[in-house]
Amino acid sequence: MSELVLERVTYTYPGPSAGRPALVDVSLRVEPGEFVVVAGGSGSGKSTLLRAAAGLVPHFHGGEFAGRLLAGGLDSRDHGPAELSAVAGSLFQDPETQVVMGTVRAELAFPLENRGWGAAAVARGVEEAALALGVAGLLDRSTHELSGGELQRVALGAALAARPRLLLLDEPTSQLDPVAGDELLGVLRRVNEEWGTAVVLAEHRLERCLAAADRVIALDRGAVTIDADPRGFLEQAPDALQTPGARLFALAGLTPPPVAVKDARAALRARGPAGDPAEGAPLPAPPNARSGFLRRRSAPDPALAFERVWYEIPRGPAVLRGVDLALAPGERVALMGRNGAGKSTLLRLAAGLADATRGRIVRAGRVSLLLQTPGDYLVAERVGEELGAAALEAAGLGSLADRHPRDLSGGERQRLALAIVLQGEPPAAVLLDEPTRGMDRGHKDALTERLRELAAAGAAVLVATHDAEFSAAWADRTVLLGDGAPVADAPTAEVLGGGWYFATQTARILGGCALLPEDGAALLRAGQASPDAAEVAP
Amino acid sequence: MTYRRRASPLHAARAGAGSLFCVVLAGVALSFEHPLLLGAVLLAVPLAGAGAGVGDVVARSLLWGLPFAALIALVNALVVRDGLTVIARLGHLPPLGEIDVTLEATTYGGILGLRALIVIACFALHSAAVDPDELLRAFRRLSFRSALTAALATRMVPVLARDARRLRDAQRCRPGRPATRLAIMRAVTSGALDRAVDVAATLEVRGYGGTRRPQRQARPWSRHDLAFAAAAGALAVLGLAAQLLGWEPFAAYPRTQAPVDAGVVALALGLVACALLPFADRRGIGR
Numbered sequence: 001m002s003e004l005v006l007e008r009v010t011y012t013y014p015g016p017s018a019g020r021p022a023l024v025d026v027s028l029r030v031e032p033g034e035f036v037v038v039a040g041g042s043g044s045g046k047s048t049l050l051r052a053a054a055g056l057v058p059h060f061h062g063g064e065f066a067g068r069l070l071a072g073g074l075d076s077r078d079h080g081p082a083e084l085s086a087v088a089g090s091l092f093q094d095p096e097t098q099v100v101m102g103t104v105r106a107e108l109a110f111p112l113e114n115r116g117w118g119a120a121a122v123a124r125g126v127e128e129a130a131l132a133l134g135v136a137g138l139l140d141r142s143t144h145e146l147s148g149g150e151l152q153r154v155a156l157g158a159a160l161a162a163r164p165r166l167l168l169l170d171e172p173t174s175q176l177d178p179v180a181g182d183e184l185l186g187v188l189r190r191v192n193e194e195w196g197t198a199v200v201l202a203e204h205r206l207e208r209c210l211a212a213a214d215r216v217i218a219l220d221r222g223a224v225t226i227d228a229d230p231r232g233f234l235e236q237a238p239d240a241l242q243t244p245g246a247r248l249f250a251l252a253g254l255t256p257p258p259v260a261v262k263d264a265r266a267a268l269r270a271r272g273p274a275g276d277p278a279e280g281a282p283l284p285a286p287p288n289a290r291s292g293f294l295r296r297r298s299a300p301d302p303a304l305a306f307e308r309v310w311y312e313i314p315r316g317p318a319v320l321r322g323v324d325l326a327l328a329p330g331e332r333v334a335l336m337g338r339n340g341a342g343k344s345t346l347l348r349l350a351a352g353l354a355d356a357t358r359g360r361i362v363r364a365g366r367v368s369l370l371l372q373t374p375g376d377y378l379v380a381e382r383v384g385e386e387l388g389a390a391a392l393e394a395a396g397l398g399s400l401a402d403r404h405p406r407d408l409s410g411g412e413r414q415r416l417a418l419a420i421v422l423q424g425e426p427p428a429a430v431l432l433d434e435p436t437r438g439m440d441r442g443h444k445d446a447l448t449e450r451l452r453e454l455a456a457a458g459a460a461v462l463v464a465t466h467d468a469e470f471s472a473a474w475a476d477r478t479v480l481l482g483d484g485a486p487v488a489d490a491p492t493a494e495v496l497g498g499g500w501y502f503a504t505q506t507a508r509i510l511g512g513c514a515l516l517p518e519d520g521a522a523l524l525r526a527g528q529a530s531p532d533a534a535e536v537a538p
Numbered sequence: 539m540t541y542r543r544r545a546s547p548l549h550a551a552r553a554g555a556g557s558l559f560c561v562v563l564a565g566v567a568l569s570f571e572h573p574l575l576l577g578a579v580l581l582a583v584p585l586a587g588a589g590a591g592v593g594d595v596v597a598r599s600l601l602w603g604l605p606f607a608a609l610i611a612l613v614n615a616l617v618v619r620d621g622l623t624v625i626a627r628l629g630h631l632p633p634l635g636e637i638d639v640t641l642e643a644t645t646y647g648g649i650l651g652l653r654a655l656i657v658i659a660c661f662a663l664h665s666a667a668v669d670p671d672e673l674l675r676a677f678r679r680l681s682f683r684s685a686l687t688a689a690l691a692t693r694m695v696p697v698l699a700r701d702a703r704r705l706r707d708a709q710r711c712r713p714g715r716p717a718t719r720l721a722i723m724r725a726v727t728s729g730a731l732d733r734a735v736d737v738a739a740t741l742e743v744r745g746y747g748g749t750r751r752p753q754r755q756a757r758p759w760s761r762h763d764l765a766f767a768a769a770a771g772a773l774a775v776l777g778l779a780a781q782l783l784g785w786e787p788f789a790a791y792p793r794t795q796a797p798v799d800a801g802v803v804a805l806a807l808g809l810v811a812c813a814l815l816p817f818a819d820r821r822g823i824g825r
Contacts, residue, residue, distance in 0.1 A: 054743050055742075055743075056739055056742065056743065059742075060738075060739055060742055080742070081739075081742040081743050082742055082743075082745045082746060085742075085743050085744060085745040086745065089743075090743040092736075092739075092740070094736065096697055096700065097697060097733060097736035097737050097740055098740055099740075100737060100740055100741055100744065100746075101671045101674075102540075102541055102669070102670050102671045103543065103669070103671060106669075106671035106672075106675075110744055110746075111744040111745050113675065114744060114745035114746050115745055119756065119757070140543055142540065142541070142542050142543075144540060145542075158744060159743075159744075162745075348707070351711060353707050353710060353711070366713070368711070368713070369711045370711075371704065371707060371708050371711065372704075373704060373708070375729075376704050376705045376707075376708035376709075376725075377708045377709075377711070377712060378725070379709070379717045379721040379722055379724065379725040380717075380721060381724075406728065417708075420712055421711055421712065421713065423712075423713050423714060424713045424714060
């Protein structure tokens with residue numbers, strides 16, 4: 001029996017602002033033990049598909065539902081989300097709203113108790129879920145003390161505790177750093193392979209999860225456009241849904257597109273002395289491992305400078321430890337590091353939202369900060385009340401003046417919030433905190449362009465991000481924070497070319513010779529890149 | 539003022555026993571009027587907080603409650619016309635009319651304030667030392683819908699607190715004229731609704747809307763469960779006995795009378811002893 005069956009499902013959200021259907025005539029099946037990735041741009045219907053499979057659509061959200069959906073054999077028209085949760089575990093994007101209890105133990109026990117399990121069975125289920133998810137050490141911790149990665153793992157544990165046959169995940173790694181994201185995907189793979197749980201995962205960053213997938217379903221405007229294995233998907237997918245590795249191969253004229261880094265490296269090696277352009281060609285110098293990528297920089301007239309800045313929480317840890325960092329006018333800098341490394345704190349101090357406990361921050365002028373949730377800037381009833389007509393036009397939002405800010409898409413909301421913080425005198429520095437969370441490639445490209453414009457106008461631009469591909473696309477320089485201090489500060493090509501977690505897919509394939517598919521393809525065509533560059537270089 | 543498991547007898551006790559202890563402590567305070575007895579309970583609560591390792595939380599709640607207690611005392615002094623000893627004539631003050639502040643009304647206002655302060659401290663002790671998840675589990679068996687609302691509300695408090703901090707920071711980042719209070723209020727409200735929907739959706743997919751009644755989780759009574767249940771019982775008996783047998787010699791009006799005799803002193807010592815004895819046994823308090 002298929003774990004998930006959709007037969008001609010069409011669904012429209014309630015309310016006059018809903019407009020077109022979010023799902024259009026969707027038919028698909030997910031078989032037991034399958035790992036299915038759902039791809040698509042923002043607003044393509046990925047989240048709605050998962051919410052329908054969980055029974056939230058239409059029971060929780062309302063709206064018009066046509067067709068038939070069976071999850072674990074239960075018809076969603078007859079069974080609500082609570083009943084479907086016995087066969088389908090769900091995990092959504094925001095870790096903060098994914099936990100409902102005070103301690104990790106209670107969180108894992110909660111779904112089991114709701115199903116009427118006895119105390120002994122609950123205790124056993126909790127232990128097993130905790131061990132499987134690697135959160136046994138957290139069992140007695142308060143949920144409000146956990147990091148984003150830990151919260152997401154606990155929420156996954158709660159979704160899995162009752163051993164559902166189907167697991168539905170909506171961009172579960174979008175708020176996690178690359179390390180925590182990879183760990184979570186590793187857990188999913190294990191659950192899929194060892195427990196036989198079918199997994200349906202919606203994700204923007206396909207390069208992260210395609211290697212684990214058996215099938216990829218692409219959605220566009222609510223309709224299924226591709227349903228194929230990963231390689232078949234890459235052969236048919238539009239450019240916006242291609243992974244960097246697939247784009248690298250396409251631009252270099254190589255086929256078939258690689259599903260994972262391992263495939264790509266193997267394919268390049270297999271081309272051999274005759275076919276591999278890298279063979280025998282001089283290799284570009286690899287990143288200098290001895291320097292550790294950490295270079296103290298001093299700018300004569302910095303737009304923004306941190307001088308031995310410390311930030312210590314009263315009766316808590318030191319979040320920043322003597323940070324020295326200077327940004328020149330017009331410089332484009334990416335700030336990377338794990339969750340909790342101090343990135344957001346550094347931006348908050350720069351914008352004056354908090355004061356450094358030691359050290360000094362020098363600002364050449366106004367500092368504009370766009371925080372992680374653009375919606376927090378929008379408090380008016382109409383877009384036109386947030387910003388003047390001219391500024392709205394300049395931001396490309398003139399036609400939306402009469403809309404409610406909450407009705408804007410994620411990308412539009414971000415553009416509006418950015419325009420709001422940039423009002424008035426030109427800022428000396430523009431700071432953005434995780435601006436690409438949950439964004440598709442089209443929106444990322446538009447943001448990249450906007451940041452280039454700001455830098456060209458003379459502002460130093462500093463962006464805290466987990467997205468290596470995005471950093472590689474626009475940053476001149478990358479600072480990697482670790483435990484509250486820079487552990488790498490060098491040109492982006494060196495930092496992202498020499499890392500493992502903090503590296504682009506192209507860099508992983510080509511051993512750090514290039515960060516972006518375009519550059520990598522040029523090297524491949526010229527015969528100057530090899531997957532073994534980092535290993536064979538002196 | 540959030541719960542975190544600590545190595546203390548109160549944290550080690552089952553939520554039902556701990557909750558009963560805190561509730562009875564507050565109830566006893568509400569049943570007494572004699573300043574010495576209220577003083578004894580006021581002394582016992584922060585000491586119990588210290589015994590539970592949450593003394594700082596209880597002390598902070600007392601500081602936070604002081605203005606509230608002072609306001610209660612002030613209102614009583616201004617509004618109540620009883621009492622014979624006039625200490626201030628404030629003349630005609632609309633809408634209250636002629637105001638004569640009496641010593642007795644002021645004293646009784648202080649007593650009411652003291653009671654409020656004790657209730658606030660007991661609430662803080664309860665919040666910091668009684669496991670809300672376990673309590674919720676117990677209540678869920680009694681009333682499903684109330685427990686659902688409580689679960690949602692409990693989870694929403696920290697989520698909304700974080701949202702409010704974020705919104706405030708975002709507004710500080712806006713250049714130019716700050717948004718009006720009304721606009722911010724509106725944004726917080728609509729944001730709260732969105733968040734409530736998210737949390738409610740999570741509750742649904744965790745099976746909370748299911749029709750199955752959770753099973754009773756039988757668990758042997760530990761020494762701490764017994765100690766706090768017994769202490770709650772003893773406090774309740776002392777409070778009831780004092781009311782029924784007239785052990786509390788107190789009259790607020792027309793003249794305040796609060797004689798301190800051996801019986802009152804013994805009752806005060808009994809209250810403190812009952813409240814603190816369960817904290818003496820510190821075996822098996824870790825997890």
